[in-house]
Amino acid sequence: MPANKKLLILPGDGIGPEVMRQVRRVVDWMDRRRHVSFDVAEGLVGGCAIDQHGVPVSDETMADAMAVDAVLLGAVGGPKWDGVPFDRRPEAGLLRLRKELGLFANLRPAIVFDALVDASTLKAEVVRGLDIMIVRELTGGVYFGEPRGITDLPNGERRGVNTQVYTTSEIHRVARVAFDLARKRNKKVHSVEKANVMESGLLWRQEVTKLHAAEFADVELQHMYADNCAMQLLKNPSQFDVIVTDNLFGDMLSDEAAMITGSLGMLPSASLGAEEGGRRRALYEPVHGSAPDIAGRDVANPIATLLSFAMMLRYSFDMDEDAKLIEGAIEKVLKGGMRTADIMAPGMARCSTTVMGESIVRELDKLAA
Structure with missing residues (x-):
């Protein structure tokens, strides 16, 4: 052909x-x-x-x-x-x-093959059959936000600055990918941020909620703070199907989920x-x-x-x-x-x-x- x-x-x-x-x-x-x-x-x-x-x-x-x-x-x-x-x-x-x-x-x-269930550091009954998809926003957030840099202060100290910033369109486009994936899986999305202490997290939660109501009401949506998500991935990872989150939290949570499977080589x-x-x-x-x-x-x-x-x-x-x-x-x-x-x-x-x-x-x- x-x-x-x-x-x-x-x-x-x-x-x-x-x-x-x-x-x-x-x-x-x-x-x-x-x-x-x-x-x-x-x-x-x-x-x-x-x-x-x-x-x-x-x-x-x-x-x-x-x-x-x-x-x-x-x-x-x-x-x-x-x-x-x-x-x-x-x-x-x-x-x-x-x-x-x-x-x-x-x-x-993050998938645990039955043959490798004992390779995980978690108990077999916790990780058996695990199949999670983490959707991480990749081009925005604190890794790319401005202003950023290290400056010298008049008092002799130094200050490092990174800016966490997201717009409606950036949030919608990555959330839409997550919802589309969930429709082909188990129709459940966890949206993860820190809306309790970060304005960018509050915007994230609000915009994901709006998109869900407008286009993806057939998919279950739950919101979760990033620190709780990190804990829940170790406590009860099977509760998750698709996780959507920002660049910083996605970087950390995806590595955590990866190690649950036992080897980066997988x-x-x-x-x-x-x-x-x-x-x-x-x-x-x-x-x-x-x-x-x-x-x-x-x-x-x-x-x-x-x-x-x-x-x-x-x-x-x-x-x-x-x-x-x-x-x-x-x-x-x-x-x-x-x-x-x-x-x-x-x-x-x-x-x-x-x-x-x-x-x-x-x-x-x-x-x-």
Whole structure:
């Protein structure tokens, strides 16, 4: 079939190229077995782009990212580039991609596979069957608000300032993503802020309430303070389905939810832009970092990257059946006892990055037979 799905792969640094090779293996499998062809381009981002082009992401790569249907990124950074100027550090490449692609909604699922329920630090009965989606606003709030900076005061002290600021349109667009997701899940949204002590939090609560009444009355909406949400994620995480929150609280709460699952090597993410003309710019990436200490050793867990690819199929290409195939194959491999080092447990079979990828493709063959 002709390739009509344009995908840009940015392996990045550290273990990024190793885990991304397993995605290419699945892309090839889909072409062969599902008759789904992708027009795949590959580029540089992060430290490898600094080495090659002197910048963490080149204008040419940005142009490619703007032209495709979806971007899949591995990881960026490492101690090799610790001495570069702050605005040219590897992470600046990722920030530029997010900004120029207009990616305002970050989706972070926290799913506990039955086979890994004992990997969580929480009791099995608390986390079994857990499936939460955290929707974090990504381009506003205290990380981007003005004024900001560090100034010297006349009395010899210094003052650091960051500004938490949101507008109605910023709140509505990310809340709308959360409500739309909830409609396809269990029709329940928790909106999280600090309306009791922050005016921006009060605005957030008011605007989410207005949007819910106007467009999403069929979805259950509950409001929760961020500190209580942090506590409830540890006490009773199964009460949540979709959580929508701002940039700062989303940063912290999504990391907390991630660790409930037991390993960063299992966690995918998606960053989505506005839908325009039936098309939505998007970037997908595993939550884990570049892990330079294990790079090149073929021991990294590729599952988070493969699950990010599955999210891409679901949210960028409306290929839910294929996404479920990949997720099902991963679950089968885990139930069979195959483990990379980060999720290794007594009695399981330790395997390499490559072997994990091969095992998942074999399960895909069985599921698609």
